Amino acid sequence: MIDLSVQIGSLQLANPLIAASGCFGYGVEYAGTVDLSSLGGVAVKGLFLAEREGHPPERIVETPAGMLNAIGLQGIGVHRFVREKLPELRDLRATVIVNICGSTLDEYVELARILSDADGVAALELNISCPNIKEGGITFGCSLHGTFDVVSSVKKVTHLPVIPKLTPNVTDVAAFARASEEAGADAVSLVNTFLAMAIDVETRRPQLSNIVGGLSGPAIRPIAVRMVYECRRAVKIPVIGMGGIASARDAIEFMIAGATAVQVGTANFVDPFIWPKLLDGIREYLRRHEIARVADLVGTIDTTSREKQWISS
Amino acid sequence: MIDLSVQIGSLQLANPLIAASGCFGYGVEYAGTVDLSSLGGVAVKGLFLAEREGHPPERIVETPAGMLNAIGLQGIGVHRFVREKLPELRDLRATVIVNICGSTLDEYVELARILSDADGVAALELNISCPNIKEGGITFGCSLHGTFDVVSSVKKVTHLPVIPKLTPNVTDVAAFARASEEAGADAVSLVNTFLAMAIDVETRRPQLSNIVGGLSGPAIRPIAVRMVYECRRAVKIPVIGMGGIASARDAIEFMIAGATAVQVGTANFVDPFIWPKLLDGIREYLRRHEIARVADLVGTIDTTSREKQWISS
């Protein structure tokens, strides 16, 4: 028997696969294509206190092996979420991680309070890294003090595991992982998307209405893996890795680099039936390598240098 | 007649296409596939004062729509370059931009002195952004003071245009463009590669001997375009853009975003005959849009918002 469970602070996940925020609606949209209780967790779409309309179209554009998005956090707000979505998610036995986003520190705290009182929330992911909105969010994520303050303030008002989600758009992501750890975070998750843009050369206009957007998908995977590797070496709390995972191999790569759990975003758009394939692939890998617990794979990258460099083909 | 020339400080380039450093050997390797004098410029492989062996294999690995490299700046050193390569490049009538790399500030200055005295160097590109070597280089490129110091010191000893090459691995690349401008740079070029890694999941070893390497190729293009756009708005000196250009459309996208000239690296590996195709594509575009001078395209992105968002297909 292979043990796929992993531990994120006080939270035990049945397996390391989490649906990434913003790429899985409120979870309920996917109840018809995947058994939500079979996932390690479901990170729902980033929520503000209030409802938000988001940006006008175009909101996404495809790029080589990736995509840009500037959705602008369209959403139903925390109150409607708790009323309209959470009961259904509970019925579906999903492990719900709520991704929260505030314009001010107080808004994060208020969101955390509300969600801590709600029934069926497993953890809070602090979105301090969305590149697509002007107010709040990323201004915390790009400052070590801001990161520390948000995390420690939220920690004071909740019993739930708190997972700040880090932006890759910084010089030294490991410093942000350290600031999070010092502030009491139970884990960190990374990466959010890379600030990027695309231009329609015929009209000379940006392809996104918001001008810039966030790059996700396989294109960013090698950068994300490096950042997870750096964070893993910088902190003792678990690292949740993501960025371009599209196969079991990719998920395993992140875990070897240091991720205790992984999130999958863009690939779920390409293949909403990817989840059992990922789980099967991870199981098959562990069996082949005779590893009994997926947790034993975490951070096992071997950086000792080899003597000979023959390619075996 | 379409005017393809562009101006980089005191240097006039016949057209905006430059072969990117490290992706075109010392230029002479490509004399058989492309007429070097038909290029706007040739940025030769990064040179230290001394010869260097570089890193052991593996030095590259392919990733989705991109590649990682950790060559480690293997090279013949500046003296052999001046003796062995520069005469041939002169004979081929190449506009030679020498990419220089130092472990110390003094080494940059010394390199600049030597190359300013040599015959046939058109400009100096300061590589303060190579992610693959431990000493020097990127430590300057990741500090505003370091960037300022290298640029101003080199400016003091050379009459050649000085072009610091910026790293994308920072929170605010525009600040580095500004520091460069204040230090007297004639232009900035960006982006160098993104620090990244890939792991062989079967052996759990990094795929590169250096563990980490630099991501280049189409995958990074949307991030690079955004950075060029930001720098263009931050400084008055010309911006030389690069990162994933693989077609005339891509080159034009960078110019609309704000690049006065562009460099092409990885795509030259895929298609060493790309150069005339790029030039023809740019000419055709300018003709179709009735733009007489390619320089008139630079920075013409239109960010006013549209009223209707119909897709025309």
Next chain:
Amino acid sequence: MPVDVEARVIRNTRLSSDYNVIALAAPEIAAATAPGQFVMVKPGRGHDPLLRRPFSVFEVLRANGRVEGLTLLSKRVGVTTAMLFDAVEGDIVSCLGPLGRAFALVDPPEEAWMVAGGVGLAPFAIMTDALAARGTRTTLFYGARTGGELFYLDWFRARGVRLVLATEDGSVGERGRVTEPLERELRSARQAARVAGGLQASGNDLTVDACGPGPMLEAVARIAAARGARSQVSVVRVMGCGLGGCYSCVIPVRDGRGGRHYVRSCIGGPVFDGAELVWD
């Protein structure tokens, strides 16, 4: 519930230098598709192109009374449509569906007027079959740039569909936009009805169903509204997922309180009531 099928290309028929009809062996999807629903397809492997693309189901293929697959009418505009154009028998295309809200089908004596602009013809073949099964009388207003881009005319004629054609260059049918004959006919149908006294001006004697370029949909919705006819329009948005996951495909819809909000067209549509949408 949608399913994902690694569908074999049964055949690929090029209709012009840009249009093709590709037949895919996805019987599970074909059998479950209602007119106006779509599939998300991805030909080829690898991550470039990365995302699937939405296509209306054009026809449901039957052989010996069994459903054997579906066809897509595709117009070549970019990378995926070029791959669909070039595909050959035996190639594999990932096909996810059926997805989205279908056209509501009208029963006799109500009539269905279908309005297609260019590749917007796509939902109306499967729709014709469904309406024929109900005995609903159908008219197809069909416009294109030029006569060479009007396809499947005999197919529709053979099924008793009345055709009203328009081309921008006047090479076939009326010169100009197809919304002109639509407006004219709707006006005279209303006058005739009023004269006959059989129907009110706002009567439910016909529904106008449209698919095509945005400005055409807008015109159709206005024309129908002006004459008190119901319209259903199938909109085209860039879609990242087709399942409601990404919020890329939104379109502004009236919220009933004088305001508007963005609705995901992949699950709230792609077919909307023309009166629901915000056109300005």
Next chain:
Amino acid sequence: MPVDVEARVIRNTRLSSDYNVIALAAPEIAAATAPGQFVMVKPGRGHDPLLRRPFSVFEVLRANGRVEGLTLLSKRVGVTTAMLFDAVEGDIVSCLGPLGRAFALVDPPEEAWMVAGGVGLAPFAIMTDALAARGTRTTLFYGARTGGELFYLDWFRARGVRLVLATEDGSVGERGRVTEPLERELRSARQAARVAGGLQASGNDLTVDACGPGPMLEAVARIAAARGARSQVSVVRVMGCGLGGCYSCVIPVRDGRGGRHYVRSCIGGPVFDGAELVWD
């Protein structure tokens, strides 16, 4: 000078579940290729996979006295080789070449001993033709995992090549590595020569040319050196460009001053003198 040809697939022959021989209509390249040279190929479009991959030219195809193309012997190990395996007639493969340093060809009375491991057979078909044209006597030591992975045996026999076979499972030829019969035969050839007095022990009576896995090349170079024979080995490195632009493909070479330095195998090789390379 290399050229880039958008080469049509003339035919694609599968030799096993992993090996295929693909024929490409690139006569310009074929006509200019010397044995041991390679091409950089890219099947398919788009940026994933991104880079070309190196393949030795296997055969030069002639019809009616004209060169019509070349073939590659490919073993499926990853994404590009899978695409080459699956390619069908009419597909397009970008093919850049000829590239790299060829094997130096020996003239009679010197003999050429070719040593191939697995897909390392690739350079030796074109080589056999070139040597046959000179009248040089040839032996092919050819090893594989199993008999089912020894290909083109009749092809070589028909051209008068003496075959010495070995398989790891012993199903065809000798059980074990092909370097064992090589070493044995080289030893006895040397003894025979010494007895006959006709050649010095270090004589230039034969050259050993090898292509295959790294450890095999190393063994060949050592065996040849120990018996005073010249060896040429074709090495396999990951290649980003094939033209000397990227410095990815380096291999350590003795610098003549007791040291070593990295040489780009795409232009300094892929064929090196076995004695030049640093094996430890």
